[in-house]
Amino acid sequence: MDFQPLGLATDLVILTVRDGALQVxxxxxxxxxxxxxxxxxxxxxxxxxxxxTTARRELTEETGLAAAGLHLEQVATYGAPDRDPRGRVVSVAYLALVPDLPAPVAGTDAESARWVAAPDLLADPARLAFDHHRILTDAVERARAKLEYSPLAAAFCPPEFTISELRTIYEAVWGAPLDPRNFHRKVTKTPGFVDPIGATTTRDGGRPAQLFRRGTAPTLHPPMTRG
Structure with missing residues (x-):
């Protein structure tokens, strides 16, 4: 039986919300x-x-970002015969959706590194090398699903936040506007998602808005839905 030489690689989709937009x-x-x-x-x-180990090493070498504290989860394995012009290469893709990441610094075989708006990349498959548009598409969908059943979005807000501030995170990741009243009702009715702290703020503009902090629920029941 003939066997073709095979390379094994990893790719990383590191997502965050910066300037009100989902960025990769x-x-x-x-x-x-x-x-x-x-x-x-x-x-x-x-x-x-x-x-x-490879994924974390490559992230640090190519972007200068510390990978030790990141929670990485596998998205999928990509093995199309022609996905890499150098030969047959199978890649395992990892996803991390994390707040408060600094600006990257390019290293090793990268000319530069930066955060880029994910919606712009999703709309233009030709901008990314290899099959990275497909990997990004799959990873963004995974991230959007995570916000349906986990309280992860609250980690992108200040320690004390308004429901409007939380809604902007959902809108950035899901890529669609949400009805403010329906969103407020769903969030405040989901057990353990957010807890009121008994104070208000006017930083959103307009009338004073109630402040909340992240609750203790590890998962959301019922889940938030994109509708």
């Missing part, structure tokens, strides 16, 4: 193939590494 971390490739094109951070697995 990209590197501009400094080497062939696709030199000068934007791509997700990632690279080949070394002989002594497991997959997640």
């Amino acid at each position: 971390l990209l590197i501009r490739r400094g080497i062939a193939p696709y030199k000068g094109r934007w791509a997700l951070p990632g690279g080949f697995v070394r002989p002594a590494e497991d997959l997640e």
Whole structure:
């Protein structure tokens, strides 16, 4: 039986909400193939590494961001025969959706690194190298689903936040406006999602708005739905 030589790699989709928009971390490739094109951070697995170790190493080497504290979860495995012009390469993609990440600093084989608005990339498949548009699409859908059944969105808000501030996170990740009244009702009726602190603020503008903090529920029942 014939076996084709096979390369194993990892790719990372690191998402955050910056300036009110869902953004993804990209590197501009400094080497062939696709030199000068934007791509997700990632690279080949070394002989002594497991997959997640490779993902964390590549993230730090290519962007300068510390990977030790990130929660990474596998999205999918990508193995189309022609996905990499260098030969047959299978890649395992990882996702992290995290707040408060600093500006990246390019390293190793990356010319530059920066945060880019995810909706712009999703609308233009030609902007990303390899099959990274497909990987990004799958990862963003996973992130959007996570906000349906987990309280993760609250981690992107200040320690004390308004429901309007929480809604802007959902709108950024889901990529669609939400009805303020329906959203307020769903959030405040979901057990353990948010807790009122007995104070108000006018920082949203207009009338004083009630302040909340993140509740203790690990999952949301019933889930938030995109409708």
